[in-house]
Amino acid sequence: MTLPARNLLAEEASPYLQQHSGNPVHWRAWSPAALAEAKELGRPILLSIGYAACHWCHVMAHESFENDAVAAVMNRLFVNIKVDREERPDIDQIYMAALHAMGEQGGWPLTMFLTPDGKPFWGGTYFPREARYGRPGFVQVLEAVDKAWREKQQSLAESADGLTAHVEQRLAGAKGKAVLDRAALADLAGRIDGMIDRDFGGLRGAPKFPNAPFMHSLWLSWLRDGQTAHRDAVLASLEKMLAGGIYDHVGGGLSRYSTDDQWLVPHFEKMLYDNAQLIRMCNWAFAATGNDLFRIRIEETVAWLLREMRADGGAFAASLDADSDGEEGLFYTWSREEVETALGGDSGPFFQYFELAAPHGWEGKPIIRQSEAQQRQGIADYARLAPLKAKLLVIREKRVRPGRDGKALTDWNGLTIAALAEAGRSLGRREWIDAAAKAFAHIVEAGRDGRLPHSMLADKKLFPALSSDYAAMTNAAIALFEATGDEAYSDHARGFVTELDRWHQDGENTGYYLTASDSGDVPIRIRGDVDEAIPSATGQIVEALVRLSSLTGDLDLWEKAWTTAELAMGRAAQQAYGQAGIVNACALALEPLKLVIIDKPESPSLVPVMNRNPDPRRVDIVVTIGTETNRPLLPGGVLPPTDKLGAWFCSGQVCLPAVTDAGELEGLLRRRPDSNGT
CATH class of the missing domain: 1.50.10.10 (Glycosyltransferase)
Structure with missing residues (x-):
């Protein structure tokens, strides 16, 4: 049984899919029912993958998916499936890998054509409605794919089998172990x-x-x-x-x-x-x-x-x-006049810390940036700069917000x-x-x-x-x-x-x-x-x-x-x-690192040293002095004593002698090997 001949995205949880629920395209979300419909009809699948913040996804939607004539071609020739890549990164990664295997550069919107059983045979990214940017028009693409499917279905299906096998080997295969060194x-x-x-x-x-x-x-x-x-x-x-x-x-x-x-x-x-x-x-x-x-x-x-x-x-x-x-x-860009209106007499100081740049080819209002010298000065004078930024933020909040x-x-x-x-x-x-x-x-x-x-x-x-x-x-x-x-x-x-x-x-x-x-x-x-x-x-x-x-x-x-x-x-x-x-x-x-600290909660001396020296390789455990339960194990099954201050720093299965002095712990956590790893 085929699905209703209409757009079915209105009840989806994804805001991106909901953005397309008013399209004249008969979109389906990725589902077993949509795949079954393609098999029953014997039609190829047009798979379109994007996400809500994707600029070129919006462009293609406005040009093609909201156009009645384009939608009519899509609805006549394909089962059309729309995927939010953030909801389904598993689906996105499969078909992006297929596009790369075809020798194409990836990106979104991802536009893929699949056999009725979901195997990719051709694709691309953004296609304009009319031929430009060196790309064919989208209707041209749709009709060419349909013609190829009708006339060369067997060879396309074989190609899709081979491409799917390649993607599976690359993304799902098991290789041998590698020595970690x-x-x-x-x-x-x-x-x-x-x-x-x-x-x-x-x-x-x-x-x-x-x-x-x-x-x-x-x-x-x-x-x-x-x-x-x-x-x-x-x-x-x-x-x-x-x-x-x-x-x-x-x-x-x-x-x-x-x-x-x-x-x-x-x-x-x-x-x-x-x-x-x-x-x-x-x-x-x-x-x-x-x-x-x-x-x-x-x-x-x-x-x-x-x-x-x-x-x-x-x-x-x-x-x-x-x-x-x-x-x-x-929402984010400013003309000089807008800044001057917003800040009045404070606009002069603002432009000491920032510049407005409108590079070649940019069609919008200028973009706020800093030179490296301005950034350094802005940090040094942040107490003076912060109120100016706050004023601009208040003005900006009144603009039409991005979705x-x-x-x-x-x-x-x-x-x-x-x-x-x-x-x-x-x-x-x-x-x-x-x-x-x-x-x-x-x-x-x-x-x-x-x-x-x-x-x-x-x-x-x-x-x-x-x-x-x-x-x-x-x-x-x-x-x-x-x-x-x-x-x-x-x-x-x-x-x-x-x-x-x-x-x-x-x-x-x-x-x-x-x-x-x-x-x-x-x-x-x-x-x-x-x-x-x-x-x-x-x-x-x-x-x-x-x-x-x-x-x-x-x-x-x-x-x-x-x-x-x-x-x-x-x-x-x-x-x-x-x-x-x-x-x-x-x-x-x-090289897993572990730091266990026994400290006084009311007047800690070692914990602040640990906190201001983060290390992505390290796991930190703090125990209140005098604690009898839930003491963490050091490597080798050793339980650190909790009746006095101490810090145990361990690398792998080796722990250094306990440290009780904050300065010594600081030196230990900030010590770096030389470029020879010693």
């Missing part, structure tokens, strides 16, 4: 360093993305091997990024990427995951340098999160759109919760830790039968969770345990790993699949090894297992973490790109 980690860091733009930071070329997994690799290289050049590359990249137009100087927060190589012109969408990772990187950078730039940018970005991104129950929304009132960047994708994604929230807990601990901001705890509680309470949802929007929840959800929430639970000492978070972390094992572990115990074993609508069960803008699901899983085993002292869990890491590294070694998340997590497995 420092050389592999150093090799990745060296290759990333070779791609760094020495003039403007980040990776060379345009467009320019923050690329947090790569920056993380360089930071770990400095921590592990003393490679100061790698640390400096991260610091310089952050400084230049935070001065550029990609950073929202009025309201805080980072846009997804810049279209140029100087961080000036962003695509103005703001994604939750970028800003969670920015907070973490700036937290480490502030601890290493004491540069107030990083502290202030954390404070501004967290203020934006709490002001604009809080969703139902205290969880965080997925993204803000680039467009408002039909124009990209309109917000209000769904709360569990894995992205996990990243954000961990970032807020870590920064709140480092900077002494208890209210940030409380905000993280509230978001965590809301997501846990939304669970069903012990299982997490992947996405939530009001009372609509999308089950089952992905492996990335359990991994991110495990890491979030550990970060909250470190920040609060509440054992309930440790229990949650154990429970998440139990569910991860139950629903996602493969039959040979060689790793985990992204989708759950009872997800019946995926053509391929993939592992989730590939980084996107965030570390891969596999990378997050390895990190979660390593950190939980360090926290609990569970040797069986440690064996599982090590085996998972070795096999993940074996698969990563077969890939050319996108495996930094796995390698970074394997760096934690190679």
